[in-house]
Amino acid sequence: MPLDLHALTPDQLRARRTLKWTAYPADLLPMWVAEMDFPVCRExxxxxxxxxxxxxxxxxxxxxxxxxxxxxxxxxxxxxxxxxxxxxxxxxxxxxxxxxxxxxxxxxxxxxxxxxxxxxxxxxxxxxxxxxxxxxxxxxxxxxxxxxxxxxxxxxxxxxxxxxxxxxxxxxxxxxxxxxxxxxxxxxxxxxxxxxxxxxxxxxxxxxxxxxxxxxxxxxxxxxxxxxxxxxxxxxxxxxxxxxxxxxxxxxxxxxxxxxxxxxxxxxxxxxxxxxxxxxxGGEWLAQVVATLAEHRDLVAQAVASWDGVTTVPNEGTYLQWLDFTRLGLDVEPSAWLVEQARVLVNPGVPFGGEPRRFARLNFATTRSLLDEGLGRIEQAVRSRRP
Ligand SMILES: Cc1ncc(COP(=O)(O)O)c(C=O)c1O
Structure with a gap:
């Protein structure tokens, strides 16, 4: 029986007591470190x-x-x-x-x-x-x-x-x-x-x-x-x-x-x-996860395409999306700006070797509703920046 990959709530995810959902205040939506928000393979x-x-x-x-x-x-x-x-x-x-x-x-x-x-x-x-x-x-x-x-x-x-x-x-x-x-x-x-x-x-x-x-x-x-x-x-x-x-x-x-x-x-x-x-x-569970991640990858690509000032690259694998905020002309790191303006937590690009004030990495291995919430929050922040 396939699992409902979108079933876990923020409270359940916090109850795992692992890094992604516990390191920062609860009003910040965690889309950073590479942990997935899906129920673990039952096998x-x-x-x-x-x-x-x-x-x-x-x-x-x-x-x-x-x-x-x-x-x-x-x-x-x-x-x-x-x-x-x-x-x-x-x-x-x-x-x-x-x-x-x-x-x-x-x-x-x-x-x-x-x-x-x-x-x-x-x-x-x-x-x-x-x-x-x-x-x-x-x-x-x-x-x-x-x-x-x-x-x-x-x-x-x-x-x-x-x-x-x-x-x-x-x-x-x-x-x-x-x-x-x-x-x-x-x-x-x-x-x-x-x-x-x-x-x-x-x-x-x-x-x-x-x-x-x-x-x-x-x-x-x-x-x-x-x-x-x-x-x-x-x-x-x-x-x-x-x-x-x-x-x-x-x-x-x-x-x-x-x-x-x-x-x-x-x-x-x-x-x-x-x-x-x-x-x-674990092959069956993995196939379900990969199919869901592919949907999420497409949703992220569509969302980013509609954000004036943000671009991205085609994702062929991993549940991590590299976002380019260069055209938004921020004078702070995009990740810090997203914390302030969107209450979304992504990884800053500089530690990966990206130039300052340009890049951030978003983790899309989450439930559909949390993904929608995160993308919606970022979209609002981007819109309020570009009249
Ligand atoms: C490319 C890459 N290598 C290694 C790791 C970490 O692996 P481990 O925790 O087994 O050291 C990660 C974690 O996200 C990763 O993305």
């Missing part, structure tokens, strides 16, 4: 209920890890036709921890990391914490979409870069990269003997074309990439702390397995049980 909550009844609160077991690796391998084969060796699946507590380890163990201490921007803001912090220099390469607009600037990435490698860190599908630009874009990037990276770390946490949340795993884009891509992903974004489980790293060649698999145990610790037992259920039994 996942059933697995968690079973695990709680069994008091599965001990340390994570290699037996459960092996089951999770098999579930992920099956999911990748079904969804993307990608054959993953279960020996190359490694558990970590969250995606950013996996990215951190991939940088520290697979590049030298002075090797610059190339980051196409704008991008999910913790990328900058994580790279800074590894001590590696970072080189920001703006994504380029090809007239229809934001894509990798291969000439600039090539130049960054020529200047000493060793690793590119990508978000694919892309947060916050909503891009789902096609085979030619990924193969183009792979060719540049291979030419310089570099590496790609591909954060594919949003892979199940695509609307118009299938996600293509970077490592499956070409044989050279599998040779030089490390993929980091999790069921946590698509099934809305980030507090359960469970992500996977996929290595796609024997040397990388051996190097990952050789890491000290304390580096990789952090995955939770309950998160593993929930992720197995998501990959094995």
């Amino acid at each position: 996942v909550t059933a697995a968690l209920t079973r695990a709680v009844a069994a008091e599965s609160f001990g340390y994570p077991s290699p037996v459960v890890h092996a089951e999770l690796a098999d579930a992920l391998v099956e999911w990748q084969a079904q969804q993307h036709g990608w054959t993953v060796d279960p020996a190359g699946v490694h558990s970590v507590g969250d995606v950013m921890h996996g990215v951190d380890l991939a940088i520290r163990y697979f590049s030298g201490p002075d090797d610059p990391v190339i980051i196409p921007t704008p991008v999910y803001m913790p990328f900058f912090d994580i790279v800074r914490l590894t001590g590696r220099p970072q080189v920001h390469v703006p994504m380029s607009w090809d007239g229809a979409r934001w894509t990798f600037d291969l000439a600039a990435i090539d130049a960054a490698f020529a200047a000493g870069g060793r690793t590119v860190l990508i978000s694919s599908p892309h947060n916050p630009l909503g891009r789902v990269f096609d085979a030619a874009e990924l193969a183009g990037l792979a060719a540049v990276v291979a030419r310089h003997g570099g590496r790609v770390i591909s954060d594919e946490i949003h892979a199940p949340l695509v609307f118009d074309r299938p996600h293509l795993p970077y490592a499956a884009a070409s044989p050279e891509a599998a040779d030089h990439s490390i993929t980091v992903l999790s069921a946590s974004k698509a099934w809305n489980l980030p507090g359960l702390k469970c992500a996977q790293v996929i290595t796609t060649n024997a040397a990388d698999t051996a190097a990952w397995k050789a890491m000290p145990y304390w580096e990789t610790v952090g995955v939770s037992t309950l998160g593993m049980e929930a992720s197995i259920a998501a990959y094995r039994e």
